[in-house]
Structures are given as structure tokens and as C-alpha cells.
């Protein structure tokens with residue numbers, strides 16, 4: 001457990017952990033030894049000169065006070081180490097998550113990590129702050145008491161010593177019995193948490209589709225599973241807890257019987273017998289608490305193991321000597337890429353010169369978005385090479401690579417801050433004038449004028465207080481402010497109404513001007529002025545050329561074009577195509 005804890009926390013925390021453990025052990029030993037002073041107290045009290053008990057009583061009181069101070073210090077140390085490790089583990093987790101490839105962040109993972117970062121880390125860290133002290137006490141104090149009893153009477157000492165492996169065996173068996181049920185309960189807990197989050201997030205869809213009751217049924221099922229798993233885990237723990245109680249009581253009775261036998265035979269004084277019985281009682285309480293503590297420690301261990309797995313997930317390898325890209329052209333050279341068993345690209349090659357516009361079209365699931373993700377190194381390719389500025393993206397430092405791209409996706413995520421905060425994210429050091437200019441070019445100024453709090457309007461979590469088109473404009477203003485040389489656009493306007501679409505197109509015009517652009521679009525009228533269009537299907541490029549060339553070819557692209565509604569028919573405004581202004 002301690003090894004796992006140190007692996008998760010980092011070995012730099014080994015020293016304060018060791019110090020705290022030592023302090024806890026010293027406290028537990030001192031508490032055990034302090035009971036030895038009961039023997040002279042009782043001997044004096046039951047002897048001919050009871051007044052002799054005073055100095056021993058004083059010593060006993062001093063020992064109790066010293067133990068209380070030690071207990072306070074060790075509890076404080078555990079608490080301090082626990083809270084500082086909590087901060088440390090959050091930093092470690094944060095640093096690690098920041099290095100994991102963006103492709104790793106599926107929605108299931110996000111749910112899992114949020115549960116782990118919330119409850120999981122707290123539960124794992126409670127080991128040091130709240131569980132380790134009582135556990136050390138429950139294990140070490142009885143062992144010290146056994147040594148004290150051995151010093152008082154070897155026969156009774158041996159009898160108690162013989163009980164140690166019995167208690168340890170019962171405790172271990174009880175632990176083993178519950179491992180599977182504890183793990184099952186933790187899994188069901190996580191599933192139910194995921195269902196609760198899904199149920200809350202999906203309310204608009206569920207209500208619109210009249211499916212609220214059906215999805216609530218699934219959530220209800222998950223909660224019932226948690227209930228069942230909790231019952232099973234409690235039932236599995238019951239025999240162990242009862243077994244431990246019976247064992248401890250049987251041992252106590254045996255010690256009592258043996259003590260009475262020795263006392264009656266004249267081999268043990270009444271004071272020693274009383275002391276041994278008091279000591280045996282002091283042993284029993286911590287031993288009985290072992291069952292409950294063991295269960296909590298096992299639960300914390302499960303969380304630690306999950307944290308360990310997460311922290312051991314390999315980030316994408318970083319180049320030892322990062323290379324600077326020379327220019328802003330992009331190239332896919334015989335790229336093969338798989339999502340699990342599914343081959344998305346199989347030897348795909350295409351290149352784009354600096355300042356050109358490549359449009360990627362193809363049926364749903366052909367891999368258009370994946371192409372953009374490979375450029376920004378959300379994933380590494382399985383074979384072949386993706387180059388930016390003539391350099392393999394794996395050879396470029398992460399920050400340098402990300403600085404090359406302004407990315408605008410269909411699903412825009414805004415942070416829970418003001419509009420200005422969200423635009424500034426593109427370039428935090430930008431001047432006021434630069435931020436205003438980016439907003440103007442993105443047609444965000446029109447939106448800001450309408451809002452009562454203007455730039456200081458809070459956008460809500462994920463940008464929930466803005467419409468889809470408004471969020472897009474914030475995202476484009478952010479990208480404009482970033483002023484990156486390569487623009488990646490993914491289905492930017494496919495979900496917008498015609499008015500928003502037209503405004504976003506105008507904004508995108510500014511964004512793509514003079515830059516290398518790779519864009520994905522379903523609506524072909526938005527890409528017909530691209531320098532090159534590739535039609536992707538079956539993991540390969542099946543057609544390639546300009547809009548006119550592909551129409552003349554009369555192939556797949558031409559077929560798609562036939563099905564594309566004419567945007568000018570939908571509204572009287574001029575054709576809102578997306579011409580790169582160069």
C-alpha cells in the first residue's frame with residue numbers, strides 16, 4: 001500500500017511520509033508501554049502501603065499526557081502531510097493530463113477522470129490524513145501490549161502472543177473475501193455517477209424526444225446495481241467482522257481463564273492479573289477497529305490503483321532535440337492510422353504548400369476530422385509521416401506545434417468567464433486594440449453591442465449563455481487573435497441558421513486570409529474556391545483537384561455536388577462562399 005502510495009504521489013514525498021509513519025509508530029508504542037505503569041499502581045494499591053501508589057499514579061498521568069501530546073503531533077503530521085500530498089497529487093495529475101494526447105480525451109474518459117479527480121483523490125489521500133494513524137495504532141499498540149504482558153508473566157504473554165497470528169489470519173481472510181465485492185461496488189458507483197451526469201446533461205434531448213422516463217429507467221437501474229453491490233459488499237464483510245469479534249473475545253476469555261488458573265495456583269499476583277486484564281481489554285478495542293479500518297483502506301487502495309493506472313498512461317513521446325518547422329506547408333506522407341481495430345487511413349498521401357487552402361470532403365465517418373487531428377498531433381500515426389513546415393510533427397515541440405495552428409471546430413467550448421476572457425485565451429498578452437480588432441473581424445462586435453454587459457458578459461459553463469453562432473464568432477475571434485499561420489476548420493457552419501452562417505462565413509474569411517488552411521465541410525458550396533479539394537473514402541483519397549476539375553471528372557465529388565442544395569436559393573443574400581482573401 002505504501003509503495004503504491006509513493007508511486008502515485010512521487011518518490012519526493014517519501015521522506016515526509018516516512019517521518020509521519022515513524023511518529024505514528026512511536027505514538028502507538030508509547031501508548032502500549034504507558035499501560036505497563038498500571039502494574040506498580042495496582043500492586044501498591046492492593047498491597048500493604050496504598051500510599052506508595054501516588055508516585056506511580058503521577059508517572060502514569062505524565063505518560064498519558066505525553067502520549068496525548070504525541071498523538072496530537074502524529075495526527076497533525078498525518079493531516080499536514082495528507083493535505084500537502086493532496087495538493088501535490090492534484091498538480092501531478094494536472095501536469096500529466098496536460099501531457100496526454102488530445103485524442104485520449106473521449107467523453108467516457110472525461111467522466112472517469114472527473115470522478116477520480118473529485119472523490120477518488122480525496123479518498124486515496126484520506127489514507128494518510130485519517131486512516132494511517134488509527135491503523136498503525138490498531139496494529140502496533142496491541143503488539144506493544146503483548147510485550148508488556150510478556151514482561152509481567154511469560155505464560156500469559158505467550159498465550160496472548162499465540163493469538164497474534166490468529167487475529168492476523170482472520171483479518172487477512174476477511175479482507176480477501178471482500179476484495180471482489182469492493183471492486184464491484186466501486187465499478188457500479190462509477191457507472192451510476194456517469195449515468196447521473198449523462199441524465200443531467202441530456203435533459204434537453206430527452207425532453208424533446210419524450211425519452212425522459214426511459215433514460216431515467218437506465219439511471220434507476222444503475223442506482224439499483226449500486227444498492228445491490230453495496231449490499232453484497234456489506235454482506236461479504238460481515239463474516240469477517242463477526243469472525244474478528246469472536247476471535248478477539250475468545251482470546252480475551254482464554255487469557256482470563258489462564259490468568260485465573262495461574263492466580264489460583266499462586267503463580268500470579270492479583271495486581272498482575274488485574275493489569276493483564278486491563279491490558280487485554282486495551283488490546284481488544286483497536287483490534288476490533290481493524291475490521292472497519294481494513295475495509296476503508298481497501299476502498300482507498302482501489303482509488304490509488306486507478307490513479308496509478310492513469311498516471312502511468314504514456315503521454316505522446318517528445319522529441320529529444322525538437323526541430324523548428326520551416327514554413328507552413330503541410331504534408332501527409334503514406335499515412336496509416338487506426339482507431340483500435342478500425343483502419344481510418346491506409347497509406348494516405350497529400351501535401352499542401354504554404355498559404356494554400358485544402359478542403360477535405362467525403363462521406364460521414366471517412367476520417368475528415370481525424371485528418372485535422374493528426375495534423376495537430378491529437379494522435380500519432382501508425383505508419384507514414386505527418387509534416388508541418390517540412391518537419392515530422394513528432395520532431396516538433398508540443399508548444400511550437402500548437403502555436404502553428406488556429407483551430408475552429410463545430411463544437412465550440414467556452415470557459416465560464418466573460419466574453420473578453422474567452423477571446424483573450426487566443427493570446428493572453430494581446431493589447432486592448434488587438435482584442436477589439438479581432439472581435440470586429442469576427443463580427444463579434446455586433447454580438448457584444450447587443451449584450452447588456454458587453455465584453456464583461458459571462459458566457460456560462462461551456463458558453464451555454466450564447467447561441468451556437470455567437471459561440472462560433474467568439475471562437476473565430478480567439479483564433480484571429482492567436483494569429484497562427486495554419487488554420488484548421490472543421491464543419492464550422494454546418495449547424496447554423498442562415499443569418500448566423502453568413503456572419504460566421506464573413507468572420508472565417510478574415511481568419512483564412514493569407515494563411516495555410518485545411519478545412520472540412522459537408523456543405524460543398526463553402527469549399528468550392530479551395531485551391532485543392534480531396535475526396536476521402538475507404539481510408540484513401542479517391543479524387544483530388546479543384547472544384548471545376550472534380551465536377552468535370554463526374555465522379556464522387558460531382559455526385560455530392562449534385563445533392564448539395566444551392567445556398568442562394570435558400571436566401572436572397574449574395575453567395576456566402578468562403579473565399580480566402582489573399
Ligand SMILES: Nc1ncnc2c1ncn2[C@@H]1O[C@H](COP(=O)(O)OP(=O)(O)OP(=O)(O)O)[C@@H](O)[C@H]1O
Pocket residue numbers: 106339340342344362363364365366367368369370371
Ligand atoms: N475516439 C475514437 N475512437 C474510435 N473510433 C473513432 C474515434 N474517433 C473517430 N473514430 C472513428 O474513426 C472514423 C473517422 O472518424 P471522423 O470523425 O474522422 O470521420 P468524419 O469523416 O469526420 O465523419 P463526420 O463527417 O461524420 O464527422 C469513424 O469511423 C469513427 O467512428
